Every structure is written in C-alpha cells, then in structure tokens.
Amino acid sequence: MNEITYRKIVVERFGGAEAMKTVEATLGEPPPGHARIRVLAAGVGFTDLMARSGDYLLQRKVPFTPGYELVGEIVDFNTDDSPPAWLAPGARVAVALTKMGAYSEYVSLPLWQLVPLPEGLDPRLAATVPLDHLTALSVLETHGRVEAGDAVLIQGASGGVGQALSRLGGLRGLRMYGTASAPGGEELLARHGVTFIDYRRQDFETVLRKLEPAGVDAVFDHIGGPGLRKAYRVLAPGGVLVSYAFAGRPGHMVADTVRGAMRVKLMNLRPGRRTALSMVPSEIKGDRKGYRERLGRLLDMAARGEITPRIGSVYPLMRAAEVHTALERREITGKAVLVTDR
Structure with missing residues (x-):
C-alpha cells in the first residue's frame, strides 16, 4: 500500500497549550470519492483555542487535531466519475472542514470539499479566508x-x-x-x-x-x-x-x-x-454546492484584491502551541497561519 508517513498536532486532553503534542501517523491510499492532500497552510481561529480547552460545543472528545481551514496540494485521488479539469495531482485547493483536523501535514478529504485555488493566490493568504x-x-x-x-x-x-x-x-x-x-x-x-x-x-x-x-x-x-x-x-x-x-x-x-x-x-x-x-459547519454539510460556490467566490475576490485579510503571523505547524499561547495573550493582531516545513 502506498502509505504516507506524516506529522500532525493532536490535543491529547483538554487544557492549555501544553496539551497539544506532535505525533507521527500514516495515511493510506484515498478511499472512493476522496483525495489525499499535502497541507501547505492552515488558518488558526479562536474556535481552535476553545476546542483545545474543552469549551467548544462541536468538539467534545479527545484526542483530536484542531483546525477548520486549510490550503494544500492534491497528491492523488480516487473517483469513478469524470473529474473536472482542475482536479489533478499538484493542483492547489482550499478547504473549509466540517470537523476539525487541519493542523496536519497530510489529510484525506472528500472531493466535494475541495475548491480550486485561483492562479497566483498565496496559500498563506488563502488559508485566512474560508x-x-x-x-x-x-x-x-x-x-x-x-x-x-x-x-x-x-x-x-x-x-x-x-x-x-x-x-x-x-x-x-x-x-x-x-x-x-x-x-x-x-x-x-x-x-x-x-x-x-x-x-x-x-x-x-x-x-x-x-x-x-x-x-x-x-x-x-x-x-x-x-x-x-x-x-x-x-x-x-x-x-x-x-x-x-x-x-x-x-x-x-x-x-x-x-x-x-x-x-x-x-x-x-x-x-x-x-x-x-x-452555524457554518452544519450549513456546509447541508449545501455542498452552495459551499463550493461561496468559497470559490471568496477566493476569487481575494485573488483580485477585493478582500484583503490581514495575516498577523506565520508559524511552522509544529509550533502551533506557541501560536495558541500568543493568541491567548493577545500578542498577535490579525490572522495567524501555520505552514508545513516539508
């Protein structure tokens, strides 16, 4: 089996930033209707901090990997349908997840969640949008x-x-x-x-x-x-x-x-x-076509400079705990972004 060995951030128990650990895992070939994605950047929101501390209604179990939004490159995919022209290995996509899991070097996601990134849009900027x-x-x-x-x-x-x-x-x-x-x-x-x-x-x-x-x-x-x-x-x-x-x-x-x-x-x-x-995660699941249209529209607006999200800081993924601490201390102004380093 063509497995990928990768690292991800896991909240092992509810608590402070020290509850976040780096673990190594393997990702098997994508099941039907899914793609494997190499994560380039993940946005960090206060929802992630709430989930880590145990104060988020939609994340009540540990262990889990935080993060609702990411930008990545398609590694491979599995579908019996005729794929759209943009769906190919190496294509860059943005994703709003319906359940957490973005603080990771690789993920496997349903094809319907992938929205192609406009040409030339910086993945770090795109990760602040979803x-x-x-x-x-x-x-x-x-x-x-x-x-x-x-x-x-x-x-x-x-x-x-x-x-x-x-x-x-x-x-x-x-x-x-x-x-x-x-x-x-x-x-x-x-x-x-x-x-x-x-x-x-x-x-x-x-x-x-x-x-x-x-x-x-x-x-x-x-x-x-x-x-x-x-x-x-x-x-x-x-x-x-x-x-x-x-x-x-x-x-x-x-x-x-x-x-x-x-x-x-x-x-x-x-x-x-x-x-x-x-309640956006529920709305995404309930209207897949509408989700793709809306996120695609927003990414196009970002590529044209019509919306200009402010990046407050960019950190390597493995320093996610530092980002959470800095956000809790109000030391970061603007959106924090985690990037993979390999």
Missing part, C-alpha cells in the same frame, strides 16, 4: 439578507469574522457601526467605512439611538449574554439579530453557548423583528 469569510457570507446573505444602504451593527468588529463582515459589508454598500476596544481598532474599521463604537467607554444602544433613531436593519453578534437584549432593542421594525457565536465563562462555555442559542430562538417568537443562528 472560515471567517464563509461565516460572514452566511450572516450577511443567508440570515441577514441585507441590502445596499441598510444600517448594521457589528459586535466585536475587530475580530476575524468582524473584519470579514466589514470588508464584505463595505462592498455591499452597507452603513456600518462596529463595537471594538482593541488598540488601533478605530483606524482599522475606518478603512472599511465602519463607524467605531468603543464598547468600554460608550454604550452602543445610546450611541445608536442618536445616530440611527429609527433603528438599525441588522445586528451581527458573537458575544451573547445581556447584550443580546440591548441588540434586539436597537433593531428597526422588521430588523434581524444574527448570532454566530456566544462568549461565555471559562469552564462554562458549552452551557453558556446552549443557553445563548436557546435565548436567541425564544426571542424569535416575538413579533415585529426576527433572530437567526448561523
């Missing part, structure tokens, strides 16, 4: 259904998804407000036409009551908690509150996430406004 920007598209198009001229509030606008929402929202002609507190946040958001609200010094409800007395058309939230009620109150009649994540207490993140999701669903029973939950 999860944050697919989430942003889900929030804007699938659930928010916003149109040019609509007023929106982006909670945590300086984060990964917040910046993706700002980029894509600016291209759509939205009137945007964003809460943030990170140093340089105001300048960062201004590049995309977002009016900055410093949530540590300003009450966003008070600010929006003055600037948008009729209310905003949508609020995009990843925080949850008491702020959900305030976010709902600033909505215009017919407006929508879209939640795509929930912050919580350390050690209670899973319970707080479930509680937050239930609160959003109950709020949707009230007349006059609506609420929605964006």
Whole structure:
C-alpha cells in the first residue's frame, strides 16, 4: 500500500497549550470519492483555542487535531466519475472542514470539499479566508439578507469574522457601526467605512439611538449574554439579530453557548423583528454546492484584491502551541497561519 508517513498536532486532553503534542501517523491510499492532500497552510481561529480547552460545543472528545481551514496540494485521488479539469495531482485547493483536523501535514478529504485555488493566490493568504469569510457570507446573505444602504451593527468588529463582515459589508454598500476596544481598532474599521463604537467607554444602544433613531436593519453578534437584549432593542421594525457565536465563562462555555442559542430562538417568537443562528459547519454539510460556490467566490475576490485579510503571523505547524499561547495573550493582531516545513 502506498502509505504516507506524516506529522500532525493532536490535543491529547483538554487544557492549555501544553496539551497539544506532535505525533507521527500514516495515511493510506484515498478511499472512493476522496483525495489525499499535502497541507501547505492552515488558518488558526479562536474556535481552535476553545476546542483545545474543552469549551467548544462541536468538539467534545479527545484526542483530536484542531483546525477548520486549510490550503494544500492534491497528491492523488480516487473517483469513478469524470473529474473536472482542475482536479489533478499538484493542483492547489482550499478547504473549509466540517470537523476539525487541519493542523496536519497530510489529510484525506472528500472531493466535494475541495475548491480550486485561483492562479497566483498565496496559500498563506488563502488559508485566512474560508472560515471567517464563509461565516460572514452566511450572516450577511443567508440570515441577514441585507441590502445596499441598510444600517448594521457589528459586535466585536475587530475580530476575524468582524473584519470579514466589514470588508464584505463595505462592498455591499452597507452603513456600518462596529463595537471594538482593541488598540488601533478605530483606524482599522475606518478603512472599511465602519463607524467605531468603543464598547468600554460608550454604550452602543445610546450611541445608536442618536445616530440611527429609527433603528438599525441588522445586528451581527458573537458575544451573547445581556447584550443580546440591548441588540434586539436597537433593531428597526422588521430588523434581524444574527448570532454566530456566544462568549461565555471559562469552564462554562458549552452551557453558556446552549443557553445563548436557546435565548436567541425564544426571542424569535416575538413579533415585529426576527433572530437567526448561523452555524457554518452544519450549513456546509447541508449545501455542498452552495459551499463550493461561496468559497470559490471568496477566493476569487481575494485573488483580485477585493478582500484583503490581514495575516498577523506565520508559524511552522509544529509550533502551533506557541501560536495558541500568543493568541491567548493577545500578542498577535490579525490572522495567524501555520505552514508545513516539508
């Protein structure tokens, strides 16, 4: 059998960055409908840190390999169907995974998950696109259904998804407000036409009551908690509150996430406004064709320079624990990317 020996990062137990270990494994020939991929770059998100610590609802078992997004080269594939012209050994692809596993030198993936990389697009830049920007598209198009001229509030606008929402929202002609507190946040958001609200010094409800007395058309939230009620109150009649994540207490993140999701669903029973939950891994599995179209569209936009994700740092894959530590200490501004070194 043509096996490949490779290394990957494994979380052996829930805990701190020290729980991540490098292990050696073998990868057999791809089963029908799959391809073996040599990973070139993997994006790192705060979801990975939550999963490692045991605070992520969709990753409740150890051991596991973190990471939801990667760019790689096709080694070989197995299909009885006529493959598309781009599907060939050596072709570069981007992938948003439906379950974690990107911190690895090689992976075996279903063919339907592979999206060809546009010519000339840097794999490191491409690795910053899938999860944050697919989430942003889900929030804007699938659930928010916003149109040019609509007023929106982006909670945590300086984060990964917040910046993706700002980029894509600016291209759509939205009137945007964003809460943030990170140093340089105001300048960062201004590049995309977002009016900055410093949530540590300003009450966003008070600010929006003055600037948008009729209310905003949508609020995009990843925080949850008491702020959900305030976010709902600033909505215009017919407006929508879209939640795509929930912050919580350390050690209670899973319970707080479930509680937050239930609160959003109950709020949707009230007349006059609506609420929605964006869950991208489930949406990818439920609409494979739509996933490929959306990710392909985003990669084309990145190749043309229409969206410009900011790479905060690039580390070798085997130093993933250092990246997690740096992210927890807020030492990295922008997206962190892991690259393979062989």
